[in-house]
Amino acid sequence: MDLTEQHQVDTSRSRWVGVLLGVGVMAAVDEIIFHQLLAWHHFYDQSTPAIGLLTDGLLHAAELVAIVAGFFMLSDLHYRRALAANWAWAGFFLGLGGFQLFDGIVDHKVLRLHQVRYGVEDILPYDIAWNLAGVILLAIGAWLTWRARSAQHHTAN
Amino acid sequence: MTGQHMDMGSASMASYLVPWLLVAVLLGAYVFAVLQQQRAGKQWSRWRTASFILGCSLLVIAMAPGLAQYAHHDLRGHMVQHLLVGMLAPLGLVLAAPVTLALRTLPVSAARSITALLKSRPVHWLGHPVPALLLNIGGMYLLYLTPLYTLTLTNPFLHHLVHAHFLLAGCLFVWAIAGPDFNPNRAGKYTRLAVLFVSMAAHAYLSKFMYAYVWPRNTPHDVAQIQEAAQLMYYGGDFAELLLVIAFFASWYQRRNPHAFKLQPV
Numbered sequence: 001m002d003l004t005e006q007h008q009v010d011t012s013r014s015r016w017v018g019v020l021l022g023v024g025v026m027a028a029v030d031e032i033i034f035h036q037l038l039a040w041h042h043f044y045d046q047s048t049p050a051i052g053l054l055t056d057g058l059l060h061a062a063e064l065v066a067i068v069a070g071f072f073m074l075s076d077l078h079y080r081r082a083l084a085a086n087w088a089w090a091g092f093f094l095g096l097g098g099f100q101l102f103d104g105i106v107d108h109k110v111l112r113l114h115q116v117r118y119g120v121e122d123i124l125p126y127d128i129a130w131n132l133a134g135v136i137l138l139a140i141g142a143w144l145t146w147r148a149r150s151a152q153h154h155t156a157n
Numbered sequence: 158m159t160g161q162h163m164d165m166g167s168a169s170m171a172s173y174l175v176p177w178l179l180v181a182v183l184l185g186a187y188v189f190a191v192l193q194q195q196r197a198g199k200q201w202s203r204w205r206t207a208s209f210i211l212g213c214s215l216l217v218i219a220m221a222p223g224l225a226q227y228a229h230h231d232l233r234g235h236m237v238q239h240l241l242v243g244m245l246a247p248l249g250l251v252l253a254a255p256v257t258l259a260l261r262t263l264p265v266s267a268a269r270s271i272t273a274l275l276k277s278r279p280v281h282w283l284g285h286p287v288p289a290l291l292l293n294i295g296g297m298y299l300l301y302l303t304p305l306y307t308l309t310l311t312n313p314f315l316h317h318l319v320h321a322h323f324l325l326a327g328c329l330f331v332w333a334i335a336g337p338d339f340n341p342n343r344a345g346k347y348t349r350l351a352v353l354f355v356s357m358a359a360h361a362y363l364s365k366f367m368y369a370y371v372w373p374r375n376t377p378h379d380v381a382q383i384q385e386a387a388q389l390m391y392y393g394g395d396f397a398e399l400l401l402v403i404a405f406f407a408s409w410y411q412r413r414n415p416h417a418f419k420l421q422p423v
């Protein structure tokens with residue numbers, strides 16, 4: 001194997017692995033903390049139709065596969081010395097925030113699959129907190145991407 | 158109802174001993190083959206041996222009289238048995254690569270007939286993940302969403318048949334997705350991953366469906382018991398499938414980086 005090729009850092013793959021892990025981890029956090037520990041939306045949500053059960057099952061399967069796949073792909077990049085850690089971190093935060101915001105806007109509001117919480121008088125503060133958390137995580141991801149890109153320009157010049 | 162259970166109790170010794178004996182023979186053969194490998198100076202991974210012993214132990218636990226009796230009148234017990242026999246034990250047995258070990262240990266003529274069997278049309282067809290998925294998950298949907306489950310409560314033959322099916326279909330599925338043994342019809346990695354994904358979602362869906370709409374119907378079990386059994390099925394099935402996903406990606410990693418870590422020390 002060509003030595004120079006072996007040590008080529010793969011920024012694009014590093015970032016996508018980060019995104020995959022971020023999406024998987026945030027989906028798992030949502031499911032473990034909000035579905036199972038707080039039970040804000042539940043194991044079986046009485047207000048969702050049978051199709052809701054199916055989508056929940058699909059989400060759950062996808063989240064587990066994403067975390068395991070991401071972990072092994074990260075190990076693979078690391079072993080090949082192709083891991084750009086700063087790009088992976090940037091992707092990770094983009095994945096976290098992207099999932100959170102997608103869930104908060106598309107799933108909760110557009111499709112109305114489930115809400116953050118039931119039985120409260122005013123859901124607005126919950127929605128704001130949920131989506132604001134997503135925006136902050138996305139902003140961190142964008143800032144890390146900007147840093148990774150300028151670091152790359154530095155080494156290139 | 159109690160009379161029925163008494164009958165099961167008196168007929169039980171034989172029905173526990175026969176499966177235990179089968180497992181003992183299986184384990185004995187595996188360990189004997191490993192010892193022969195060592196005597197011949199060839200290496201065999203300790204992880205694989207441990208995996209086979211674990212798989213056999215899970216089967217023995219699943220068939221222990223206490224659990225079997227509990228399972229006979231309680232759906233939660235049935236579900237624990239189902240998880241052990243159909244999902245966890247197959248992982249241990251198949252990841253132990255028993256066919257590879259047999260091919261290495263047996264005389265050439267016997268090894269040839271095993272390979273011929275693996276290449277035969279039915280096995281070739283079953284080695285693909287889609288039929289394995291249909292047999293595995295399809296069997297589960299049939300058992301819990303048709304009167305089949307209620308029938309197994311009173312028919313011991315059907316009861317054993319269902320368990321044998323769970324074990325064989327479970328092994329087939331693990332082998333088709335991530336089995337280390339020779340598989341002439343192994344699908345590409347994306348197909349296998351997609352089938353694994355569908356299997357996980359279908360399993361989660363069935364357990365939630367059972368919880369929400371209280372299936373299986375027309376059983377002596379009350380609603381709370383069925384819902385607890387469905388939760389056991391959900392979390393237990395998740396754990397087993399997570400292990401299978403890890404096995405799948407571990408084999409992907411190992412094939413990409415053959416020198417990174419070794420399941421089989423040279």
